[in-house]
Amino acid sequence: MATIAAPTRMMGAPIKRREDPRLIQGLSHYVDDIKLVGTLHCAFLRSDYAHAVINSIDTSAAKELPGVVTVITADDLGEVGGIPCGAEIPDLKVPDHPPLAVGRVRFVGEPVAAVVATEAYIARDALDLIEVDYEELPAITDLDKAVEADSPLIYDDFGDNIGFTMPLEAGDVDAALAEADHVVSQRFVNQRLIPNAMETRGVLAEYLPGEGTLTVWSSTQVPHILKTQLSLIVNVPEQKVRVIAPEVGGGFGSKLNVYPEEVVVSHLAIQLCKPVKWTEKRTENFTTTIHGRDQVNYVDVAVNNDGTITGIRARILADLGASYQLLTTLIPTLTNLMIVGCYKIPNVQIEMVGVLTNKMATDAYRGAGRPEATYIIERMVDLAASTVGMDPKDIRFKNFPQPAEFPLEIPTGIIYDSGNYQESFNKALDIVDYDALRNQQAQLRQEGRYLGIGISTYAEICGMGPSIAMPAGGWESSTVRVEPTGKITVLTGVSPHGQGQETTFAQMVADEFGVDIDDVIVVHGDTGRQPYGIGTFGSRATAVGGTAMVIAAGEVKEKMAKFAAHILEANPDDLVFADGNILVEGSPDQSVAFAEVALEAHVAKNLPPDTTPGLEATHFFEPSNFTYPFGAHIAVVEVDANTGEIEIQRYVCVDDVGNIINPLLVAGQVHGGIAQGLGQALYEGAVYDESGQLLTGSFMDYAVPKATQVPHFETDHTVTPSPVNPMGVKGVGEAGTIGSTPCMVNAVVDALSPFGVKDIEMPLTPNRVWQAIQDAKG
Amino acid sequence: MIPGSFEYFAPTALDEALSLLQEHGDDAKVLAGGHSLIPTMKLRLAEPAVIIDIGQIGSLRGISESDDKLVIGALTTHHELESADLVQQRVPLLAQTASEIGDVQVRNKGTLGGSLAHADPAADWPAAILALDADLQIAGPDGQRTVKATNFFQGLYETDLGEDEILTAIHVSIPDADTKGTYLKMHQVASGFALTGVAVVLTKAGDTCQSVAVGITGVSDAPYRASGVESELTGAALTAGNIAAAAEKAVDGITALEDIHASQAYRQNLAKVYTRRAIEAAAS
Ligand SMILES: Cc1cc2nc3c(=O)[nH]c(=O)nc-3n(C[C@H](O)[C@H](O)[C@H](O)COP(=O)(O)OP(=O)(O)OC[C@H]3O[C@@H](n4cnc5c(N)ncnc54)[C@H](O)[C@@H]3O)c2cc1C
Numbered sequence A: 001m002a003t004i005a006a007p008t009r010m011m012g013a014p015i016k017r018r019e020d021p022r023l024i025q026g027l028s029h030y031v032d033d034i035k036l037v038g039t040l041h042c043a044f045l046r047s048d049y050a051h052a053v054i055n056s057i058d059t060s061a062a063k064e065l066p067g068v069v070t071v072i073t074a075d076d077l078g079e080v081g082g083i084p085c086g087a088e089i090p091d092l093k094v095p096d097h098p099p100l101a102v103g104r105v106r107f108v109g110e111p112v113a114a115v116v117a118t119e120a121y122i123a124r125d126a127l128d129l130i131e132v133d134y135e136e137l138p139a140i141t142d143l144d145k146a147v148e149a150d151s152p153l154i155y156d157d158f159g160d161n162i163g164f165t166m167p168l169e170a171g172d173v174d175a176a177l178a179e180a181d182h183v184v185s186q187r188f189v190n191q192r193l194i195p196n197a198m199e200t201r202g203v204l205a206e207y208l209p210g211e212g213t214l215t216v217w218s219s220t221q222v223p224h225i226l227k228t229q230l231s232l233i234v235n236v237p238e239q240k241v242r243v244i245a246p247e248v249g250g251g252f253g254s255k256l257n258v259y260p261e262e263v264v265v266s267h268l269a270i271q272l273c274k275p276v277k278w279t280e281k282r283t284e285n286f287t288t289t290i291h292g293r294d295q296v297n298y299v300d301v302a303v304n305n306d307g308t309i310t311g312i313r314a315r316i317l318a319d320l321g322a323s324y325q326l327l328t329t330l331i332p333t334l335t336n337l338m339i340v341g342c343y344k345i346p347n348v349q350i351e352m353v354g355v356l357t358n359k360m361a362t363d364a365y366r367g368a369g370r371p372e373a374t375y376i377i378e379r380m381v382d383l384a385a386s387t388v389g390m391d392p393k394d395i396r397f398k399n400f401p402q403p404a405e406f407p408l409e410i411p412t413g414i415i416y417d418s419g420n421y422q423e424s425f426n427k428a429l430d431i432v433d434y435d436a437l438r439n440q441q442a443q444l445r446q447e448g449r450y451l452g453i454g455i456s457t458y459a460e461i462c463g464m465g466p467s468i469a470m471p472a473g474g475w476e477s478s479t480v481r482v483e484p485t486g487k488i489t490v491l492t493g494v495s496p497h498g499q500g501q502e503t504t505f506a507q508m509v510a511d512e513f514g515v516d517i518d519d520v521i522v523v524h525g526d527t528g529r530q531p532y533g534i535g536t537f538g539s540r541a542t543a544v545g546g547t548a549m550v551i552a553a554g555e556v557k558e559k560m561a562k563f564a565a566h567i568l569e570a571n572p573d574d575l576v577f578a579d580g581n582i583l584v585e586g587s588p589d590q591s592v593a594f595a596e597v598a599l600e601a602h603v604a605k606n607l608p609p610d611t612t613p614g615l616e617a618t619h620f621f622e623p624s625n626f627t628y629p630f631g632a633h634i635a636v637v638e639v640d641a642n643t644g645e646i647e648i649q650r651y652v653c654v655d656d657v658g659n660i661i662n663p664l665l666v667a668g669q670v671h672g673g674i675a676q677g678l679g680q681a682l683y684e685g686a687v688y689d690e691s692g693q694l695l696t697g698s699f700m701d702y703a704v705p706k707a708t709q710v711p712h713f714e715t716d717h718t719v720t721p722s723p724v725n726p727m728g729v730k731g732v733g734e735a736g737t738i739g740s741t742p743c744m745v746n747a748v749v750d751a752l753s754p755f756g757v758k759d760i761e762m763p764l765t766p767n768r769v770w771q772a773i774q775d776a777k778g
Numbered sequence B: 001m002i003p004g005s006f007e008y009f010a011p012t013a014l015d016e017a018l019s020l021l022q023e024h025g026d027d028a029k030v031l032a033g034g035h036s037l038i039p040t041m042k043l044r045l046a047e048p049a050v051i052i053d054i055g056q057i058g059s060l061r062g063i064s065e066s067d068d069k070l071v072i073g074a075l076t077t078h079h080e081l082e083s084a085d086l087v088q089q090r091v092p093l094l095a096q097t098a099s100e101i102g103d104v105q106v107r108n109k110g111t112l113g114g115s116l117a118h119a120d121p122a123a124d125w126p127a128a129i130l131a132l133d134a135d136l137q138i139a140g141p142d143g144q145r146t147v148k149a150t151n152f153f154q155g156l157y158e159t160d161l162g163e164d165e166i167l168t169a170i171h172v173s174i175p176d177a178d179t180k181g182t183y184l185k186m187h188q189v190a191s192g193f194a195l196t197g198v199a200v201v202l203t204k205a206g207d208t209c210q211s212v213a214v215g216i217t218g219v220s221d222a223p224y225r226a227s228g229v230e231s232e233l234t235g236a237a238l239t240a241g242n243i244a245a246a247a248e249k250a251v252d253g254i255t256a257l258e259d260i261h262a263s264q265a266y267r268q269n270l271a272k273v274y275t276r277r278a279i280e281a282a283a284s
Helices: A020-024 A060-064 A120-127 A173-179 A223-233 A260-272 A282-288 A331-337 A370-388 A392-399 A421-432 A434-446 A501-513 A541-568 A594-603 A663-683 A735-751 A766-777 B014-027 B037-042 B078-083 B085-090 B092-099 B104-109 B112-118 B125-131 B227-233 B240-247 B264-283
Strands: A040-046 A052-058 A068-073 A111-117 A131-136 A162-170 A182-193 A202-208 A213-218 A241-244 A276-279 A292-303 A309-321 A347-356 A450-459 A476-482 A488-492 A520-523 A575-578 A581-584 A587-593 A616-621 A630-639 A646-656 A713-717 B007-009 B028-031 B050-053 B063-066 B069-073 B135-140 B143-148 B153-155 B166-173 B179-187 B194-205 B208-217
Touching (some): A040 A260, A068 A120, A068 A260, A111 A120, A173 A309, A182 A370, A182 A663, A292 A370, A309 A331, A370 A392, A392 A450, A421 A434, A421 A450, A450 A735, A476 A541, A488 A501, A501 A520, A501 A541, A541 A616, A581 A594, A587 A594, A630 A735, A646 A663, A646 A735, A663 A713, A766 B264, B014 B028, B014 B050, B028 B037, B063 B085, B069 B085, B078 B092, B078 B112, B092 B179, B092 B194, B125 B179, B125 B208, B179 B264, B194 B264, B208 B227, B208 B264
Parallel strands (some): A309 A347, A488 A520, B028 B050
Antiparallel strands (some): A068 A111, A162 A347, A182 A292, A202 A276, A292 A309, A476 A488, A476 A616, B135 B143, B135 B166
């Protein structure tokens, strides 16, 4: 009876997102929409220099501007702590990270002072009145140069610009490279990206001196972690801190953090005993919300004439930026773990070097470390195929593990939960009609036209994750409560901000209790209402948070079945929950309304002996492993050799994300993921000049893909359930981003292979594509 | 994205606007559609103390036909030019150019006069206005004057317009039946502005080119007429070979821009390829 629900009515149904009507109609509240009486407005003065000594800061003129309440610098922060580095690594050098710069600035945009005024306009005007005397220092912006012995230093006492090194070794790579028929070597740049959530960050903090309570509304993906950290940093006991993530307009990892502005605005609210608000400007979002990716990879692969890949060696320089945000140091280590992708490669050697530079910190951005790994292996597999003269399709089949080999331990030490890489790849090849395409390509080449077919087969790591592998724990929580009227309230520790769990979680609970989905509400993002949780990132919310919820629902259901059995004078094991009733299986006239049982549980006049009133359960779920989605993406492009312009003719993907709760939402995640992944391949890139100025600091220069710049997506799935959780789900938030980037680049390189083009650095702008053709022509 | 404070005037007559401009001099900025000016104010790249919003001046609006000319008020929006029957019938090149600008919101607010006065090196209108050899009507303290498009654009964000003047209308001769125009644009992928935009107005006599005008934007710090291309092709047979040879001259005497979006060599190549394709389209 009260075991985990088998898929029934709602599971698998393409229900529209229940969140959308309120969002589309503007009936919702983001941080900036929340107005408290007497709110003051904060603005930050930020460094114009990438690297400079601060000789002095003069705030006197700003303080005199009518309407200005206070102006603070690091000197005014008292006992306020620094920004936490959440991921320890052996021998990690951790620089101090004060919320406002102390003595030196280390990236353009670093906060130097904060103004509080009665109006946002006045606060902004006051920034122009603050005088900072800077002495400029040489900026360190190039990864290769930053690790040279004579490079200027970002932190003088570190001795070099290396934050950490993380070696990983399995098997014998030297032997593999020495014995292989071929060694293929390539340098890749996995360029820096700017996440650009549609809603910029924002913080509103209110301190009630009587109660001593601090309430912080923040556009965050991790309200619980932020609550704990803020309490420690601004010195308010944790039981008196409440963090609310109201409607959050996207994050992509960029709001999985503890930011200086969250600290400073909270501190100011405490000091002033008035609500203080800061809304990030888009220009600030570009410079001072975390960036993603940014690695230089030197890779060697050992491959034999039959296509067998026997080893991979990589030296990876990962740009950490100037200071550490929450997971800055963790993200590159995920690249290490996933370097062999979906192939059986026995010998692996990686030297990961985390490098400090005068730029904004990097951290989690959709995919977070795995797109970098997938890019390395998927590009190398194509290069290996062309070296041994094999079709890129065949070399992949040659190196896939067999379905029977799962769960599969790979050399980097993790265990792939389940997989059938052949099935998804074959399906994608069928949909795109691969052999016919290759024929068409050959024909068009005769006419001087350049069709390219790009493949990427990937495996990724999701459902984060067992606590042993997660800095703040990897479990998740949920409370399920049946109210006296039979309505159901679900509290979840995860913090959706666009993923749609208000819909999918309600689907699962409605199924479990056999009630209408409209009788279920899913509540999240308020540490004052939910049990402690970890948050939404790493495609974990459904696999981990959903499981906690389903188990809690099962406990409530078991109790409810006892109550119903008592009323019906039946055996609880014979009861089914369906259509708002609880009935005896096989004799439908023996039935009681779900709501009647709920009421009885609360008025508690007729409960069976040895039971307690109420219908509520909380479960904390600890997963035994990560989940490992996989799939195959195939792109067809035509390149205009005269201009380097790329036309995407088809985009086919077959993703295996385990069981699917709602195909509409899965499609949405895949579409958005691919858009961002091909954004990296074709359009996006944060460019800093040599002096550390961000040249791509607005949408005029930083190209996020627009609706007209993405192709029609042909999406499909195979279903290989995960054994890690009872629902068999894997996770879909990042699959599209991970699979699509190398797919697009492989397609363009394939198109240009008649010219002898082997690689083009991302993003593949028309200029770069054209230049690659010119260079290849010589 | 908070602009500095400013004083705001919304005159309803041209004279009133001109005298406000005189009065406030350097401190004042004319506001038309606001789609270039307001973004720069929000970034505080411009902090005018006085804004003179000319949007209420009816005489600066509208499209009419007189003496074989289209008379287009400076305040006419990109969208109006894109959709007006009169424009589509008489000078379709203008409608085609308008349709390549920005997105719907930008086209609904931005104006022809504002775009020309702003003289962004990557703006679309200048290419077409140059190729059509338009006349620009300018009002100032000393009355009205007319400037040829070829004399109007002087450099990066620089035009012949004085600080106390207002661009009032654009006059475009209506081409005859043997004349065809084309605008071909490569969009800068982030901003949507022209990485290269080539407008061609070509008159055929049988299979030869009787006359051709080529306006190019996005390539140099000011839009220009590709006179090398024009003289090479005028009087020549419109063969693929002749067109390609003429297009090779698209950047003769021009210093192409170089920035993070395109190298100098790439811009030169784009100008040539797009010139060739635009001429081929106009000649077909
Ligand atoms: C997101 C976005 C995308 C865009 N994409 C494109 C594009 O693809 N192609 C393109 O060409 N443009 C593009 N634009 C610019 C757009 O076309 C602007 O509308 C145009 O450049 C300026 O016209 P405006 O009426 O908005 O002028 P305003 O912004 O009001 O004024 C611009 C300047 O011209 C002056 N001015 C305006 N009118 C007059 C006048 N009658 N007399 C004298 N001075 C005057 C103003 O003082 C100011 O200095 C884009 C703009 C945005 C915001």
